[in-house]
Amino acid sequence: METTSLHTTGSKQGKRLLEVRNLETKFYTADGVVNALNGISYSVDEGECLAIVGESGSGKTVGVLSILRLIQSPPGRIVGGEILFKGTDLLKIDDKELRTIRGGAISVIFQDPMTSLNPVMRVGAQITENIREHENLTSRQARQKAADLLGMVGIPTPAKRLDDYPHQFSGGMRQRVMIAMALSCSPQLIIADEPTTALDVTIQAQIVELIKSLQAELGTAVIWISHDLGVVARLADNVAVMYAGHIVEKAPVDELYARPAHPYTIGLLNSLPRLDARIKTKLKAIGGLPPNLLGMLQGCAFAPRCMFATQICREQAPPAIEVAPRHQVACWHSELVSAGERP
Amino acid sequence: MTFAYVFKRLLGTIPLLLGISLILFAIVHFAPGGPLDVYADNPSVSKEALEQIAKAYGLDQPAYIQYFLWLKAVIVGNWGYSIRTGRPVLTEILLRLRPTFELGGLALLFSLVVAIPLGILSATRRGSKLDGALTLASFAGISTPVFWLALLLQLLFSVQLGWLPSAGYQSIGDGSLFDRLAHIVMPAAVLSLATIASWSRFIRSGMADVLNQDYIRTAYAKGHGLLGVIMRHALRNAMIPAITVIAVDFGTVISGAVITETVFAWPGIGRLFMESMDGRDYPMLMGLMMMGSVGIIAANLVADLAYAALDPRIRYG
Numbered sequence: 001m002e003t004t005s006l007h008t009t010g011s012k013q014g015k016r017l018l019e020v021r022n023l024e025t026k027f028y029t030a031d032g033v034v035n036a037l038n039g040i041s042y043s044v045d046e047g048e049c050l051a052i053v054g055e056s057g058s059g060k061t062v063g064v065l066s067i068l069r070l071i072q073s074p075p076g077r078i079v080g081g082e083i084l085f086k087g088t089d090l091l092k093i094d095d096k097e098l099r100t101i102r103g104g105a106i107s108v109i110f111q112d113p114m115t116s117l118n119p120v121m122r123v124g125a126q127i128t129e130n131i132r133e134h135e136n137l138t139s140r141q142a143r144q145k146a147a148d149l150l151g152m153v154g155i156p157t158p159a160k161r162l163d164d165y166p167h168q169f170s171g172g173m174r175q176r177v178m179i180a181m182a183l184s185c186s187p188q189l190i191i192a193d194e195p196t197t198a199l200d201v202t203i204q205a206q207i208v209e210l211i212k213s214l215q216a217e218l219g220t221a222v223i224w225i226s227h228d229l230g231v232v233a234r235l236a237d238n239v240a241v242m243y244a245g246h247i248v249e250k251a252p253v254d255e256l257y258a259r260p261a262h263p264y265t266i267g268l269l270n271s272l273p274r275l276d277a278r279i280k281t282k283l284k285a286i287g288g289l290p291p292n293l294l295g296m297l298q299g300c301a302f303a304p305r306c307m308f309a310t311q312i313c314r315e316q317a318p319p320a321i322e323v324a325p326r327h328q329v330a331c332w333h334s335e336l337v338s339a340g341e342r343p
Numbered sequence: 344m345t346f347a348y349v350f351k352r353l354l355g356t357i358p359l360l361l362g363i364s365l366i367l368f369a370i371v372h373f374a375p376g377g378p379l380d381v382y383a384d385n386p387s388v389s390k391e392a393l394e395q396i397a398k399a400y401g402l403d404q405p406a407y408i409q410y411f412l413w414l415k416a417v418i419v420g421n422w423g424y425s426i427r428t429g430r431p432v433l434t435e436i437l438l439r440l441r442p443t444f445e446l447g448g449l450a451l452l453f454s455l456v457v458a459i460p461l462g463i464l465s466a467t468r469r470g471s472k473l474d475g476a477l478t479l480a481s482f483a484g485i486s487t488p489v490f491w492l493a494l495l496l497q498l499l500f501s502v503q504l505g506w507l508p509s510a511g512y513q514s515i516g517d518g519s520l521f522d523r524l525a526h527i528v529m530p531a532a533v534l535s536l537a538t539i540a541s542w543s544r545f546i547r548s549g550m551a552d553v554l555n556q557d558y559i560r561t562a563y564a565k566g567h568g569l570l571g572v573i574m575r576h577a578l579r580n581a582m583i584p585a586i587t588v589i590a591v592d593f594g595t596v597i598s599g600a601v602i603t604e605t606v607f608a609w610p611g612i613g614r615l616f617m618e619s620m621d622g623r624d625y626p627m628l629m630g631l632m633m634m635g636s637v638g639i640i641a642a643n644l645v646a647d648l649a650y651a652a653l654d655p656r657i658r659y660g
Binding site for chain 1: 555556557558560561562563564565566567568575576579580583653654655656
C-alpha cells in the first residue's frame with residue numbers, strides 16, 4: 001500500500017471494519033426537509049481511529065448516529081446508502097439484530113456526560129444493564145466486571161462507587177463512567193461523539209489520553225467526532241472533514257495538516273491558535289455562515305464562503321477526487337488550493 | 344435525616360390545622376339555617392323544648408365560645424356528638440371509613456393501572472391518531488359531570504341490562520365477595536374516570552419530556568428495546584412530576600367522594616357528609632372536614648417523601 005503515512009499512532013490498519021457508502025439522512029420538519037447528510041462515504045479499519053471534524057450543524061453527529069440508527073424518527077429518516085459493518089448492512093437488519101450490535105459490537109460515548117446518564121439510576125446498574133443485555137453473566141459477575149471497568153477508566157475505589165448516582169460524580173468522572181459503559185462488552189468500534197466538548201480543558205486532555213491508551217491497549221477502532229482539530233491531531237489516524245452534510249476532504253492526519261487541499265480545511269486550520277506563530281497574530285475566522293440545510297443546495301455548499309469560488313462552483317457540486325494516495329478532496333480547484341495560490 | 348424532616352413537617356401541621364379549623368367553623372356557622380331548624384316548623388315541638396335542646400348542645404352560646412368549647416374538647420380527643428343521631432362523631436366516622444376506603448382504594452388502583460399505560464401509549468405515539476383520540480377522551484373524562492355519568496351507567500347496567508345492582512353496599516342477607524364486587528364496580532368506575540383522565544395527561548407530558556432526554560438515547564445505544572427503555576429508564580423519571588397530582592388526588596378520594604357515594608347510596612364518608620350537611624350537624628361536619636384536611640396534608644407529605652424516593656438528587660433535611 002501507500003507509504004505516505006508518516007504518523008506513528010500505530011499503522012495497525014487491519015481488515016475493513018466499517019464501510020459507509022452514500023449515506024443520506026434527512027429530517028422532515030414542519031419547516032421543510034433538512035438535508036443533514038448528503039451522501040457521505042468513509043470507511044474504518046480494525047483498530048483505526050478516524051476523526052470526523054466540522055463545525056456545528058455540519059452533520060457529524062447525525063452521520064455517526066445513523067450508523068446505529070439512533071436518529072430520532074420521526075422527524076429523522078435515513079433515506080439512502082449502505083452501512084456495511086463486517087459485511088452486513090446495518091440498514092437492512094431487523095431490530096433484534098440491531099439491538100445485539102448496539103452496545104455490543106458498536107458502542108457510543110455521547111457528548112454530554114451530564115445528561116447522558118440516567119439521573120435516577122445508580123451508575124453500577126447503568127453499566128451492568130449493558131453487560132447483561134449482551135453477555136450471559138450473573139448479576140454478581142456483571143457487578144464485578146462493572147467495578148473492574150470503573151477501575152480501568154481511572155475511577156478510585158470503583159467497587160464503592162457502583163452504588164452512587166450520577167449527580168455524585170463530577171463531569172469528567174461521569175464521562176469516565178460513560179467510557180466504562182461503552183467498553184463493557186469489548187466493542188470492535190466505539191463512536192465517540194465530541195466526548196470532551198462539555199468538559200474543562202484539563203479534564204479534556206485526561207479523557208483524550210484515556211481513550212487513546214485504551215484504544216492502544218484493546219485495539220478497538222474509534223470514530224472520534226470533534227470540531228477541535230487540535231485534539232484530533234493527537235489521536236487520529238485519518239481525518240474526514242465535513243461541511244453542510246458532505247465530506248469535503250479525507251486524508252491521513254499528517255497529510256491533511258501538511259497539505260490541506262480544500263479551502264474549508266484551510267480555513268479550519270487557520271482558525272487554530274499556533275504556538276509557533278508570532279505574537280499578536282489574529283486568528284483567522286472563516287467569513288460567513290454555514291448554509292441552511294433546508295431544501296436542496298446547488299453547486300458546492302462552501303462556494304458562498306470560498307475565496308476560490310468560480311462559476312462552476314456555484315453550478316455543479318464537485319466530485320471527490322484523489323489528490324494524493326488516500327487523500328480525497330471534493331473541490332473544483334484543489335490543485336490551486338494545495339499549491340497555496342490565491343486567486 | 345428523613346425522620347427529622349417528617350417530624351418537622353408534622354410539627355408544622357399543628358398551626359395549619361388550627362387555622363383550617365377556624366375557617367371551617369366560621370363557614371359552617373355562617374351558612375344559613377342551623378341544626379335545629381328541622382324542629383322549628385314542627386308544631387309538636389314546643390319553644391321551651393327547642394331551647395332546652397339548644398342549651399344541651401351549647402347552641403345558645405355565641406359562635407366564638409362554641410368554637411373554643413369545640414377546640415377544648417377536640418384537644419383531649421373528644422370530637423363531640425352528632426346532633427342528628429346523638430352518637431359520638433368519631434364512632435360515626437369510623438363506621439363509614441371502611442366502605443370509603445374500599446371504594447376509594449379500588450378506584451385509585453384502577454386509575455393507576457389504566458392511566459399509566461394510557462399516558463405511556465400517548466407519549467410514545469405523540470401526534471398520532473391514537474394520541475389525538477386519547478387527548479379528546481381525557482378532556483371528555485375531566486369534563487363529564489360525575490352524577491350524570493353515574494345515572495347513565497345505572498340506566499344501562501341496572502335498568503336496561505340488569506347486570507349490576509343500581510346502588511347500595513351489598514344486598515340484604517347476602518354480602519358475599521361477588522355480591523359486594525357487583526355493588527362496588529360502578530361507583531369505582533365513576534370515581535376513577537376523572538383521575539384516569541387527569542393522571543394520564545400528566546404521565547403523558549412527563550413521559551414525552553423524558554423520552555427526549557439524552558439518557559434515553561443512551562439506553563437505546565445499549566441495545567434496549569422500546570419496552571425496556573420505558574420500564575427501566577423512562578417511567579421512573581416521568582413519574583416524578585406526576586407524583587404531586589397523584590398523591591393529592593389520593594388524599595381527596597380517600598377523604599370521601601360526596602357525589603358518587605350519594606348517587607350510589609354508598610354508606611361512606613362522602614354520603615355521611617351530605618347527610619350531615621342537610622341537617623347542619625355542626626360537630627359531625629367539623630369532624631369530617633378536619634379529617635379530610637388531615638388526609639390532604641398527609642397526602643402532600645407522602646408526595647414530598649415519594650419525590651425523594653424516586654429522585655436521588657432530592658434530599659430533605
